[in-house]
Amino acid sequence: MTGQLPHTARSDARENRARILDAACAVFGEEGLSAPMREVARHAGVGPATLYRHFPTKRALIAETFAVQRRACHAIVRDALADADPWRGFRNLVERVCELHARSRGFADAFLAALPEATDFAADRERMLRGVAELARRAQETGWLRPGFVVDDLILMLMAHRGVQDAPRAARLAASRRFAAYVTEAFRAAPGTGTPAPLPPAPRLRFARAPGTP
Structure with a gap:
């Protein structure tokens, strides 16, 4: 029986870590990087001590939470540069980057902001922009x-x-795709000429109500 304890402890630790990362993805994704660590712990169903044992700093948690998105960013630039048609590659890059950012408020915050919590993203941002510069050329x-x-x-x-x-x-991805379509048309050397590509469907959007209004 005692021989099983280390294995059980390791299994519990892996499960806790996975729950924390899932919770961080959900919390940061919806609320952005300003969401407190205690909210991540509450969402994961673990205590603060467990959270900090796995991730001693918020920066470490954010870097691990968005590791998949960071790799996706590199793949987007790589695929665009590999396209034999640079304009098509550029359009695809704009569409895919917009969609990646639309899926997570936290990732958009981390990619765009020079915050202490997001310093790991600075190298990713610079690498991507170098790729965009080459693609644009x-x-x-x-x-x-x-x-x-x-x-x-x-x-x-x-x-x-x-x-x-x-x-x-429910409308964010549709809004993102339509936004990207308008932007790529604006980036085109002769916008408004020829037959533009069909726009993605327009999402149903409404202005947010002010607090306290019926």
Whole structure:
């Protein structure tokens, strides 16, 4: 019986860690990085001591929580650069990055903000922007991407896209896809000419009511 205790303890620890990461993904994803650690612990059904034993700092928890999204960002840039058609690769990058950010408020916060909790994302951001700069150069050479595009325009786009998080959860992805379609048309060298691609379906959106209004 005693020989089983270490194995049981390790199994419990793995389960607790998995629950914490699932909870952090849900809490940070919906509330952003401002959500307190105690809320993650409550959502995971563990005590604060258990949470801090696995993740001594909020920075460590955030880095692990969004590891999948960080790898996805690298894959998006890699796939776009590998596309034989730079403009198509650029369009796909915009669409996929917007969707990735729409799925999680916390990841959008971590990617865009220079916060102590998100310092692990700085290298990811710089690596992505270097890839975008190279992709943009290729797309401009083909004549499809407008000559005035600079990498900072992608950051501007993502800052504007951040507002999608305020839409109802069920409408966020649809809103993100429609936003991306409008933006890529604006990035095109001759917007408004030719036959534009069909827009994704428009989501049902409503202005949020002010607190206390019926």
